[in-house]
Amino acid sequence: MVTSAPLWSVLIVPVLLTAFAIMAVLGDALLAARAAGRPLLTAAAAPAAGAARLLIGQRRRTPAPDALLWRAGLWTVPAAGILAALVIPFGTVTASRMSVGVVWFNAMEVLTWAGLWLAGWGANSALSLIAGYRFVAQGLAYELPLMFALISVAAGAQSLDVADIAAAQSHLWFAVWMPAAFAAYLAGVYAFSFLGPFGAPAGHDVAGGVLAEVSGVDRLAIEAGRWLLLAAGAGMAVPLFLGGAAGPVLPAWAWSAVKTLAVLAGLTWARGRLPALRADRYAEFAWVVVLPLSVAQALVPALVDLTR
C-alpha cells in the first residue's frame, strides 16, 4: 500500500537519485578500468575528482552563444531526471502519488528533447548543433515504442497510477508476460539518457557533441543529468515491470533498492558492451518493426483484461 509522503520528501528524491546515479557512475568507471587493465582504486576516485574539477573550473565561452537557451537546455537534463523520479515509489512511500504518474514520467523524460536540442543550439558551434539534431532524430525513433510500452503496463493494471501498476503484479511480473514492452522500455531508458547504444549525441565522432563546448558547472550538470536519467529510468522499471517493492523476506524499501540496483547494474554493464548506433541506421527499423510490435504488445493486456 503506497502512501504519499509529506511535501518535504520532494527534497529527498534528488539525494536518493544522486546516490543511485553515483553508484552507476562508479560501476561504469570500474568496469572500464578492469577492461583496460588500469588500477581500480584510481579509477574509482576519478569521477569524484572530475566532478570537483568541473565545480571549481571556469566556464569556457564560445563567440555569440545564446546563453539563456544554452543554460536552460543544459540544466533541463538533470531537472527532467529529478522531476521524473518524483512519481517513483520507494518501498511504501512515494514523493508524489499522482493519479497519472505514468503520463507524468513520460512528460518529464520528453523534456530532454527540448533540453538537448537547446544544449546543442546554444553553443553556436557546428558539431554541437549536429549532435542536438542527432538527439531529435533518435527521439523520433525511440519515443513511440516507449510510450506504447508504458501504455501496455497501464492497460495491464487498468490504471495510470504507478502504485496500482506495482500492486497489479502480485501474481506475475509484467516483465515476464510483456517482454517486448520491457525491451522497448529499457531501450527507451538508454535513449533518453543518451547513453550506451544511443550515445551518438555525445559521441566521439562529433567531438563530444552536446558536451563539446560545455565546461564548468554546466558540464557537470549535463553529465550528471545523463546518469540521473538512467537511474530514474531504472527506478521506474521496478514498479512498472518488476513487481514494485514486493518480496518475501526483506522490508519493502530494501526490495526497491535491490531491484533498482539490479536493473541499474544490468544497464551499466551492457552499456560498455553495446556499440553506439547512429539514428539513420535504426530509424526505419524502429518505425517499421519495433512500433508495430509495440502496438501488438499493447493488445495483449487489453485482451487479458477483456477475458478476465
Added chain:
Amino acid sequence: MSIQLFLLLAAALFAIGLYGALSQQSIVMIMMGLELMLNGVIVAAGAFWHYVAPAAPSGQLVVVVAVVAMAVEMATGFAVATAIFRARDITMSDSATDLKR
C-alpha cells in the same frame, strides 16, 4: 480564480494569436499564431469543464479535439511550407498562390 479570469486568459491568448496570424508574413509564424489561438480554446474548454459541468465529459472532449486539431494543423502546415520551400526556396505567405494550378 473564477471562471471569468480563466476565460479572460483564454480571450487574451486568442487575441494575441489572432494578431500574430494576421500580421506575420512567414507561413510558420502564422502557424504559431494559430497554435496560440487553439491554446486559448484549450484553457476555455478546461475552465468550462471545471466551473460549469464537471460531471459531463464534454469539456474534456473539447480539449482533446483542440489538441488533435493543433497536431493536424502543424503537420499539414509544415507539409505545405515544405512544398512551397521546394518550389520557391522561401516561405512567404504571399507566395502561397504558387500551389494553385
Added chain:
Amino acid sequence: MLTAVFWFLALLAAASGFMVFRVNSMARVTIALLVSFLAVGGLLIVLGLAYLGAVVILMMTMEMVIMLVFMIAYMTNPGGLTQMSMYHNKRASLSIAVGTFALLAAGILAVPWPRRAGQPPASPAFQLGQALMGPQMLTMVTLGFVLLATMVGAVVLATSRGRYDRFGDDLRRRSPDDPLRGGVGQ
C-alpha cells in the same frame, strides 16, 4: 496558494505568448511558445484535469521541438543576429486583435455564467476514456481518420519524389532508389 499558482501560470502564458511575436531569434520564439503551452498544461492540472494537463505538456514539448527543426530550416533569421521586421498590415491586425479581445472580454464579464452542475468525478481520466469509448465513439473514430489522413497527406505534400522516381519508369526495380539506401535496419 492555488490562486497564486493560477496568477503566475496565467501571466506566464500570456506574456510568453506575446513574446512569440516580439523576439528576433527563431529558437527563442519557439521556446516562448513552448513556455506558453507548459503554463497552459499547468493550468489544466490546477483545474483538476491531471491527465489532460500531463498530455498537453508531453505533446507540446515534442511538437515544439519538431517545430524548432522546421523554424530553423525555413526562417530567414534563425539565430536572431539581425533585426528584422516581418510584418504586413501591422496596424490593422493589431486593431482587429484588440477589438476581438475587447468584444470577448465584454461578453465574458457581462454573461451570467450558469452555476456548477454536479461534482467532478473521482477520476476525470476515466470519465474521458469512458466517454470516448462509449457515447463519443464517433468523435474517436473521426479523430483517428483525420490523423491518418493528415499523416498520409503531409507525406504526400512534402515529398518531392514519387513512385516513378523511386522504382523507375516501369515500376520494375526491386529495391527503391532512395538517398539512404537499404531497407529495414540497413
